[in-house]
Amino acid sequence: MTGRPLPELPDVIGLGLPRLTAGFDGAERLDRRAHLAVHGCAPRLTEDGLTRLAEGVGLRGRGGAGFPFARKLRAVGEAARRRGVRPVVVVNGCEGEPACRKDAVLLGRAPHLVLDGALLAAEVLGARTLVVGVTRQRAETSVREALAERGLTDRRGRTVRTRVVRLPERLVSGEASALLRAAGGGPAVPPGRHARACEEGLGGAPTLLSHAEAFAQLAVAARLGTDRYTTTGTPAEPGTLLLTLSGGVPRPCVVEAPSGVPMGYVLRTCGADPALQGVLVGGYHGGWLDAATAYGAAVSRDALATAGGTLGAGAVLPLPASTCPLGETARVAHWLAAESAGQCGPCRLGLPALARALAEVVAGAGPGALEAVREAARGLRGRGACGHPDGSARFVLSALTAFTDDLAAHVLGGGCGRGTAGVLPLPAPTRTGAPEGREGAERLAVDRTLCTGHGLCAGLVPELVRLGRDGYPSLADTTVPAHLRGRAQRAVRRCPALALYLAREEQSREQSRERRQEQDRARDGDPHPRSGRRSGKR
Incomplete structure (x- = not known):
């Protein structure tokens, strides 16, 4: 229960009947033959049929925004026909978030399920290019092996040309615009201008871009159909979802659970201490919930939003009572500041100012330091070249709301009396010539x-x-x-x-x-x- 980096492929736990993780109990990785034995062949659908399916199951993107998949699909198809060009399909498997491993698990253990969904979308749209973006070695190796098992390459003359793009393992690598820029041969950082990928994405072509889990869910839905798919989960958000549990748990794990499952049940199943201070949901661009609110919430996008949180990329991090919550938040805030692409003032200057102001609050600098935190956060909102400043500000401000007693102890007294144990996972620093790790x-x-x-x-x-x-x-x-x-x-x-x-x-x-x-x-x-x-x- 330390802040060590998460393993690339953590343990997987299923709550209820598995869908995305079906077959994991019998194989470490489902190759093409094992994949077909577990899931069967993917059906063929028309563009209209696939769009209606995505609408019927309420499929959304599985990153931070949760954009409806059907709207993306329809927008890309319309833009491609209007411009008379072939669209592109891009799978975003770049988890730069240190507390997320769900897409890494899918790409590393069930790559064909992700490819089924992506190739199904490419077929109905008439796309001739499929790109899969990754940040980790095992995911890259697994996807390349899966493409080879299907006979898919980047050679001209193929019905669909496929390739894998490896990005640096950084937070901004998960930004859609950073992935598109890297896939086009540029640096893996956001370009600084806001453009809709469905209109002008990779190479200027309309691009259907979504996370690995969304494409895997699409493949499951295509096999089950709307009626069977919606037999689990909530009416508004049917199906299952993947969560990454870390922080105050004995071992990090990825959980597949029906949407709407009680958060308390998930935490108890993963071994979290019942005496928690709070739970961070949505990862380091998400928000803190106090313990009572977290235990009373259900795990769904709408329920967490009602509770004041966000599902985000599905990271759930319980915080034990033995560590200072504001100190943990400040530690991550410093890391977020250092993860800036350095392209705009809010990131380059605003995030370090936010992290330092919070550190001063933890050190007992008084009400002036607290006001400096709020002022720095206000200066970040809506001003960045990407969503990094907004997400970081939301993360810090949520700590001030969730841990009011600790905040008062630091601002008005001598502190909460606890040190910062470093429970929240961060990447291991590396240096040239030294082995990876804390040393x-x-x-x-x-x-x-x-x-x-x-x-x-x-x-x-x-x-x-x-x-x-x-x-x-x-x-x-x-x-x-x-x-x-x-x-x-x-x-x-x-x-x-x-x-x-x-x-x-x-x-x-x-x-x-x-x-x-x-x-x-x-x-x-x-x-x-x-x-x-x-x-x-x-």
């Missing part, structure tokens, strides 16, 4: 005896450094992400006073202990507190 983590550090407040570091890497009112740097309490390490090294090299350096995380912890010991000695009246130089590296 390779580095933090920016500063020698206060050398720093003269030039401020160059804040301009070079504002995600990790800001200048205080006195002009001296304040460093983010987070490890340096891999994509920011180059700029962090540049800031170290350009520091005129040679005060900035990169330290291993274990060195940073040792230095923190030494500083606390010196402060304790000074408070106890020791006239000669121990002094010494840092042991970190430049």
Whole structure:
């Protein structure tokens, strides 16, 4: 029950009869033959028939927005006919969200179910190109094997040309526009302009883009038909859904459950401690619910929205009573700030400001720091090149609403009395030449005896450094992400006073202990507190 990164393919639990995960009890991965034995052949449908099916089962996208699939399908078909061009189908299997593994499980263990739905859509639309976007090695390998088992390649002359695109494992990689940009040969970051993929997507062609789970659900619905598909779940949201449980559970897992199942039942089944502080639903772009609200909610898009949450990408993270909820939120907020694509001001400057303001609230800076959090969040809404600033602001603000007692203790008193255990999972930092894991983590550090407040570091890497009112740097309490390490090294090299350096995380912890010991000695009246130089590296 720590914040270690989730395994690429966590355990799978079924609540009720499995649909998407059918056959998982007999095979680690369903190859083409096993897939057909479990699910049978996919039927052939017309465009109108597939659209009516998607409408009849209420199929929605399984990312954050939950856009109706039938409307996407109809819009792409109409745009393709109006322009006289072939549309494109794109499967978004890019889970940059550290707390999500549902699409990774589908692509890694049931890739043919996802391909069935995508190829069915391509056939009815007359698409000749199918692209599958992934971020993890096992998903890429599994999809490539599945395409080979079907005889599908990217060679010209094929009825449908298929290819797999591997994106970096970053939060923004899951953005639809980032995937389309990468699939077109560009960088895996949002382009900064808002365009509808159904009108102008990959290569300028109308593009049907949805998440892996949505295409898998489409394949299940095509086999079952509307009447059988809607026998489970709620009338408004029939069928099953996939959830990723992590945080305060003994082991992370992916759960297939009927929509409308009580949240409390899901939490108890996965071994969550009944004495919870709250539950984060929707992942790090979702929102916190207090324990009573979470246990009383049902797992569906509408029910969670009524409770003040969001289903999002299906991540559910219970928080145990042993850790500081605001400290956990601040830790993730720093990571979200570092995950910025750095293309717009709200991301590059606003997210670090939001994370630092929340950290100051946790440190007991008072009502002014709380107002700074709210002001920073207001400045992010609706102003980013993608949804990252809005989602991050929603996540932070929900903590202020869900944990009011803890908030009052930090703002008005000496804190809640609990440390931050790091329960919420984040990616393992890596560094060149070091094995992946916590032992390779580095933090920016500063020698206060050398720093003269030039401020160059804040301009070079504002995600990790800001200048205080006195002009001296304040460093983010987070490890340096891999994509920011180059700029962090540049800031170290350009520091005129040679005060900035990169330290291993274990060195940073040792230095923190030494500083606390010196402060304790000074408070106890020791006239000669121990002094010494840092042991970190430049």
